[in-house]
Each structure stands twice: as structure tokens, then as C-alpha cells.
Amino acid sequence: MRRTKEDAARTRRAIMAAALKTFSKQGIARTTLESIARAAGVTRGAVYWHFANKRALVQAIRDDVSLPLIDQIDFTLLKQKDMPPLERIERFLVGLIEAVERDSRTRVTFEVMSFKCEYVDDLARELREYGRKNDRLRETLTKVYKEAQAGLRPGVEPDLAALETVTFLAGLLRLWLMDRHATGVRGHARALIAAHVAGRRAA
Amino acid sequence: MRRTKEDAARTRRAIMAAALKTFSKQGIARTTLESIARAAGVTRGAVYWHFANKRALVQAIRDDVSLPLIDQIDFTLLKQKDMPPLERIERFLVGLIEAVERDSRTRVTFEVMSFKCEYVDDLARELREYGRKNDRLRETLTKVYKEAQAGLRPGVEPDLAALETVTFLAGLLRLWLMDRHATGVRGHARALIAAHVAGRRAA
DNA sequence: GTATATACAATCACCCATGTATGTAACAGC
DNA sequence: GCTGTTACATACATGGGTGATTGTATATAC
Numbered sequence: 001m002r003r004t005k006e007d008a009a010r011t012r013r014a015i016m017a018a019a020l021k022t023f024s025k026q027g028i029a030r031t032t033l034e035s036i037a038r039a040a041g042v043t044r045g046a047v048y049w050h051f052a053n054k055r056a057l058v059q060a061i062r063d064d065v066s067l068p069l070i071d072q073i074d075f076t077l078l079k080q081k082d083m084p085p086l087e088r089i090e091r092f093l094v095g096l097i098e099a100v101e102r103d104s105r106t107r108v109t110f111e112v113m114s115f116k117c118e119y120v121d122d123l124a125r126e127l128r129e130y131g132r133k134n135d136r137l138r139e140t141l142t143k144v145y146k147e148a149q150a151g152l153r154p155g156v157e158p159d160l161a162a163l164e165t166v167t168f169l170a171g172l173l174r175l176w177l178m179d180r181h182a183t184g185v186r187g188h189a190r191a192l193i194a195a196h197v198a199g200r201r202a203a
Numbered sequence: 204m205r206r207t208k209e210d211a212a213r214t215r216r217a218i219m220a221a222a223l224k225t226f227s228k229q230g231i232a233r234t235t236l237e238s239i240a241r242a243a244g245v246t247r248g249a250v251y252w253h254f255a256n257k258r259a260l261v262q263a264i265r266d267d268v269s270l271p272l273i274d275q276i277d278f279t280l281l282k283q284k285d286m287p288p289l290e291r292i293e294r295f296l297v298g299l300i301e302a303v304e305r306d307s308r309t310r311v312t313f314e315v316m317s318f319k320c321e322y323v324d325d326l327a328r329e330l331r332e333y334g335r336k337n338d339r340l341r342e343t344l345t346k347v348y349k350e351a352q353a354g355l356r357p358g359v360e361p362d363l364a365a366l367e368t369v370t371f372l373a374g375l376l377r378l379w380l381m382d383r384h385a386t387g388v389r390g391h392a393r394a395l396i397a398a399h400v401a402g403r404r405a406a
Numbered sequence: 407g408t409a410t411a412t413a414c415a416a417t418c419a420c421c422c423a424t425g426t427a428t429g430t431a432a433c434a435g436c
Numbered sequence: 437g438c439t440g441t442t443a444c445a446t447a448c449a450t451g452g453g454t455g456a457t458t459g460t461a462t463a464t465a466c
Contacts, residue, residue: 004433008443027321029232032423045445115330118230119318127318131381160398163391171374178334188366195363199402206413207463235453248415
């Protein structure tokens with residue numbers, strides 16, 4: 001029965017995919033490791049082999065989409081020095097929306113993390129981690145807004161503007177994810193982003 | 204053992220309070236009706252007497268803070284005709300922040316609904332309900348922004364502005380609730396609200 | 407003053423999830 | 437080609453929650 005390393009990696013991915021799908025349907029708490037295993041075509045033994053418990057599985061799924069995204073964010077905001085700062089911020093926001101539009105794994109993972117996860121006990125640290133990510137994003141945005149200061153509308157302070165953008169993004173993502181039939185935010189995401197950035201740009 | 208009607212109402216409230224506290228600590232899914240009953244000083248029999256099941260309890264708790272809040276929102280936005288429209292919007296936003304600042308029951312309920320609840324199966328309808336509330340709020344805000352149209356910054360469309368405000372509010376509340384030690388949004392909520400409204404007001 | 411409905415408490419039967427321990431077959435190194 | 441380890445499957449022990457049923461004492465209605 002023993003498989004090769006590639007086989008093992010494939011079952012690991014299969015378990016993660018099955019878990020994500022089941023989490024999305026039933027929520028994390030109500031999902032049993034047994035049902036995940038069944039959906040992945042393995043037994044609980046395989047799940048316990050690859051992951052210590054459900055929490056480790058959740059974290060793996062989350063890191064799987066979160067870590068690459070963070071890299072992309074840092075690149076867009078900080079490394080693209082040839083692009084004007086405000087445009088970089090707009091690109092960053094659009095990039096995130098495009099990520100959830102394009103990649104269903106990213107989208108479903110965000111859905112699960114936003115609406116199908118109870119942040120208590122061991123999971124509570126995940127929430128604090130999310131808070132720290134927001135703090136870092138805010139600092140990064142502050143730098144970018146300071147770069148753009150000459151082009152900012154009078155009265156717009158980089159520090160507060162960064163906080164506004166973080167707030168805007170949190171709301172945008174949340175409402176985008178909720179709007180499953182594109183009657184609300186989903187159809188106007190680009191317009192909202194453009195308006196948000198335009199509101200900070202000097203006239 | 205039979206109590207009077209006031210006694211019964213008091214145990215009902217005690218159960219709801221105990222449930223809210225326990226939900227906040229352990230999340231909804233991991234909270235057993237037994238532990239709720241213990242925290243309220245009754246047995247599961249009492250809980251099942253007052254509520255059909257856990258879902259009904261959740262809904263009762265949610266309605267308990269949500270319904271009065273909606274009344275207050277409608278009043279602030281629509282009935283205060285003596286106040287200029289943009290100021291009414293600002294008041295409305297500040298009012299919500301004040302509500303979660305002032306009333307711990309409201310705050311904890313929002314925390315539970317935001318971070319300690321899995322919206323699946325029967326609870327999924329609660330999420331759709333929340334979506335509909337957002338839609339109604341958006342419509343209401345559109346009316347108010349239309350009222351304010353003469354005082355709006357050129358280029359600001361009432362329809363999009365309403366959507367922006369709903370988005371802003373969603374993000375604001377979420378980040379405010381997450382910011383448990385007031386290092387981020389919690390200390391700047393008023394400034395954020397003022398900036399949001401100012402960004403839409405004609406210079 | 408009695409009957410009935412109320413407001414719970416106590417008990418029961420059932421199922422289900424978790425973690426762990428053990429079994430086992432195949433691969434990978436030598 | 438033997439061996440130890442990997443990658444699982446199977447089996448077991450345990451605990452805990454739910455819903456339903458039954459019991460019961462007291463308001464409350466008449």
C-alpha cells in the first residue's frame with residue numbers, strides 16, 4: 001500500500017482540498033476528520049499521518065493561500081518603484097480582488113476563514129495573527145502614502161489614510177465574499193477601489 | 204418549584220446572558236447546552252423549555268441587540284430631518300461605534316457574530332439576513348446622499364457613495380472589534396468616520 | 407378548592423467524534 | 437535482497453452531547 005513520495009504529496013493535497021470543500025459546506029467545527037478522509041478517498045489514518053489534528057489542517061490550508069499572497073502584496077506595494085505610489089495601492093487592491101475572483105481555492109479559503117470559523121481557544125491565535133498582518137499592512141501603506149504625499153489631496157494624512165485603506169479593504173473583502181450573486185459589492189469592486197484611491201489623490 | 208411569570212422571564216434572560224458569555228469564551232459550536240445551563244444556574248431542561256435548540260437561542264440573542272439597533276439607525280438616518288444629511292450619516296456611524304463602546308452586551312454579541320460563529324446549514328440564513336440588512340442600509344444611505352447632493356464633492360455619486368459607506372462600516376466594525384487593546388482602529392474610530400464623511404463633502 | 411397548565415429537574419437511550427495504538431505493505435537505502 | 441522506515445488502514449478505548457421522556461411542585465384560572 002505504501003506510495004512514493006509524490007503519491008504521498010498528492011494525498012496530502014487531496015486531503016487539504018477535501019477538507020476545504022467540506023469546511024465550506026459544513027463549517028470547520030461540524031466537519032469530522034472522518035468525512036474529510038472519505039471525501040479524499042482515504043481513511044482517518046492518512047489524515048492523522050499528514051496532520052497532527054484538525055487545527056493543523058486548518059492552519060496548513062490557510063498558509064497555503066495566505067503566504068503567497070503576502071509575498072505578492074509586498075512586491076506590489078514596495079518593489080514596483082517604477083509605478084507611482086497611489087497607482088501601486090490601487091494595483092494592490094485590485095490584485096487582491098482579482099485573486100479571489102480568479103482562484104477558487106483562494107476564494108473558498110477566505111470564505112471559510114471569514115464566515116465558517118470560530119476563533120476561540122487554539123484558533124484565537126490565528127485571529128491575532130490576522131491582526132498583526134493588518135498592522136504590518138498599515139505600516140507598509142503608511143510608507144507608500146508618505147511617498148505619495150506631494151500628490152495627496154490637502155488634509156489627507158498618510159497615517160490616517162493608511163488606516164482608512166486597511167479598513168476599506170477589510171470591508172470590501174467581507175462584502176465581496178458575502179455577495180454571492182453579484183448584486184452588490186461584487187459588481188462594483190473596481191469602481192469602489194477607484195473611488196477610494198481617487199478620494200485621496202490631489203485634484 | 205414552579206415560578207411566577209417574572210421569575211420565568213428572569214431565567215430566560217439569565218440563560219441568554221450565560222449563553223452569550225459562554226459563546227464568547229468557547230464559540231457557539233463548542234458550547235454545550237449543559238454548560239450554558241450550568242452558567243445560568245439551571246439545568247438543560249430549563250434551556251429546552253425556553254428555546255427549541257441552540258440555533259433558536261442564538262437567534263434570540265442576536266435579535267435582542269440587532270432589532271433595537273435597526274430602529275435607532277432608521278431614526279437617525281431618516282427621521283431627523285432637522286439635521287443636514289451628511290451630518291446624519293456621520294451621527295449614524297458614530298452612533299454605532301458608541302453602541303459597541305457603551306453596551307457590553309451589544310459588543311460581545313457582535314464579537315460572537317463576527318468571529319465565533321460558523322454560518323452553515325441553519326445559520327447560513329442568518330448571513331443572508333445580514334446581507335439583506337446591508338442592502339437596505341445601502342438603499343437608505345443612497346436616499347440620504349441624494350438629499351445631500353448639492354453639498355457633495357463633484358464626482359461623488361450617491362449610489363456609489365452609499366456602497367462605499369456600507370463597505371467602510373463593515374470594515375470599521377470588524378477592525379474595531381478585533382482591536383482589543385486599542386492600538387489600531389479603536390482609538391481612531393471617530394477620526395476615521397470624520398475623514399470618511401469629509402471625503403464626500405464639497406470643499 | 408380543584409384542575410390544569412406551567413416551569414422547570416432528572417433520567418435515559420443513542421450516536422458520534424477523537425486520539426491512539428497496532429497492523430501492514432511497499433519503497434528506499436545499502 | 438535485506439532492512440528499516442514510510443505511508444497509510446484498521447481497530448480500540450473513551451468521553452461527551454443531544455433529544456426525548458418522565459417526574460414534580462407550584463401558579464393560575466375557573
